[in-house]
Amino acid sequence: CVSGPAFKPGFEQPKDPLNDWTLRGRLGIRTADNAESASLYWRQTGEAYKIKLSGPFGAGSIAIDGTPLHVELRQHGHETLQADNAEQLIYQQTGWRLPVSSMHYWVQGLASPELSVDDSRRHTGTGIDNKGAQQPLAMLRQQDWLIEYQRYSLVGDILLPSKIVITHPELRLTLIINEWQPHQAGIETQLTVSLSTP
Amino acid sequence: GDKEVAALSGLLSGLSSYSAGFKQTLKDDDGEVIERSSGQMAVVNTGKIRWQTEQPFSQLVVTDGIKLWRYDADLEQATVGPFDVDLSKTPAMILSGKVGQLNEQYQVDGGVNAVGTGSFTLKPRSTDSLFDKLVIDFEGREVTGMTLQDGFEQSTVIRFNGIKLNPKLADSMFVFVPPKGTDVLEDN
Numbered sequence: 001c002v003s004g005p006a007f008k009p010g011f012e013q014p015k016d017p018l019n020d021w022t023l024r025g026r027l028g029i030r031t032a033d034n035a036e037s038a039s040l041y042w043r044q045t046g047e048a049y050k051i052k053l054s055g056p057f058g059a060g061s062i063a064i065d066g067t068p069l070h071v072e073l074r075q076h077g078h079e080t081l082q083a084d085n086a087e088q089l090i091y092q093q094t095g096w097r098l099p100v101s102s103m104h105y106w107v108q109g110l111a112s113p114e115l116s117v118d119d120s121r122r123h124t125g126t127g128i129d130n131k132g133a134q135q136p137l138a139m140l141r142q143q144d145w146l147i148e149y150q151r152y153s154l155v156g157d158i159l160l161p162s163k164i165v166i167t168h169p170e171l172r173l174t175l176i177i178n179e180w181q182p183h184q185a186g187i188e189t190q191l192t193v194s195l196s197t198p
Numbered sequence: 199g200d201k202e203v204a205a206l207s208g209l210l211s212g213l214s215s216y217s218a219g220f221k222q223t224l225k226d227d228d229g230e231v232i233e234r235s236s237g238q239m240a241v242v243n244t245g246k247i248r249w250q251t252e253q254p255f256s257q258l259v260v261t262d263g264i265k266l267w268r269y270d271a272d273l274e275q276a277t278v279g280p281f282d283v284d285l286s287k288t289p290a291m292i293l294s295g296k297v298g299q300l301n302e303q304y305q306v307d308g309g310v311n312a313v314g315t316g317s318f319t320l321k322p323r324s325t326d327s328l329f330d331k332l333v334i335d336f337e338g339r340e341v342t343g344m345t346l347q348d349g350f351e352q353s354t355v356i357r358f359n360g361i362k363l364n365p366k367l368a369d370s371m372f373v374f375v376p377p378k379g380t381d382v383l384e385d386n
Contacts, residue, residue, distance in 0.1 A: 058348065
């Protein structure tokens with residue numbers, strides 16, 4: 001399964017990655033000359049994932065089914081596309097640069113093991129005992145990507161991000177996660193309390 | 199066929215304006231819920247639409263028939279552009295009655311019974327439409343719901359509540375002024 005990353009000394013992952021979850025929310029994409037927003041559904045099962053992006057009235061939906069070896073992208077009224085890499089496939093189809101494999105970690109408030117951690121800052125004093133683990137991340141810089149965690153939610157007894165802004169020289173992604181469902185024993189509740197930290 | 203188109207056009211043209219609360223559920227082909235949202239909508243049959251999603255996120259799609267705004271409050275992002283004919287094929291637009299050539303654009307089947315209850319099925323004739331099938335449910339002249347099938351993956355089920363037929367709706371409802379600090383993109 002997805003093992004923990006080996007980072008340069010001095011950076012410790014806030015917690016272990018969850019590998020079996022569903023999230024529902026909104027994705028906003030802003031480039032120099034375009035702005036799009038879509039409903040986001042993401043189902044992660046081990047290393048396999050299903051991502052669905054839909055516009056108003058569920059129109060123009062995009063479905064991405066992937067495993068580390070094979071990715072398929074379907075969009076209503078278009079040919080089904082296949083590739084072995086999600087990033088390149090999504091860019092080819094939509095012109096959006098979505099670092100799917102790294103986002104798997106970022107959406108959980110974790111650093112991506114595929115990129116170096118060049119800077120990070122933690123939230124202090126959230127008053128939440130994160131089960132002895134590190135305080136949650138407030139900011140993370142991994143190469144060209146700046147990830148800012150603006151809001152967290154307590155899901156069961158796990159702190160998970162509910163508003164993330166990911167900035168890259170070419171675009172800005174805003175992720176709002178309205179519903180987290182970690183598929184693990186004992187945690188079936190989704191969003192319980194939302195806590196906005198500084 | 200023609201009979202069904204006439205029946206549907208007749209019902210829609212009786213709606214000069216229409217407002218309701220809505221609940222929308224998006225499901226994929228194995229029934230998994232992709233999105234569940236609710237809010238308020240209002241329509242004037244000169245092509246004005248206001249579709250305000252309130253839960254679980256705030257998104258406004260509004261057009262006065264000339265300009266179209268899309269505003270995501272949480273994302274602090276708005277786009278404004280010309281009213282896009284493609285969007286004219288969305289279900290709400292059909293409710294707005296700005297569907298002149300209903301018969302040209304859709305193959306219409308179904309109908310309502312003596313008390314105005316039943317469903318119409320619309321299949322777009324063009325291949326680049328947003329959906330493959332749209333079902334409009336009527337109950338005694340009120341549109342109570344709509345279901346969109348996009349053919350390969352998803353169905354969008356919309357149910358209306360608190361329906362008002364021909365309410366007075368102020369023009370200001372169909373214009374949008376972005377709050378200060380909103381990132382607005384002109385989409386022309």
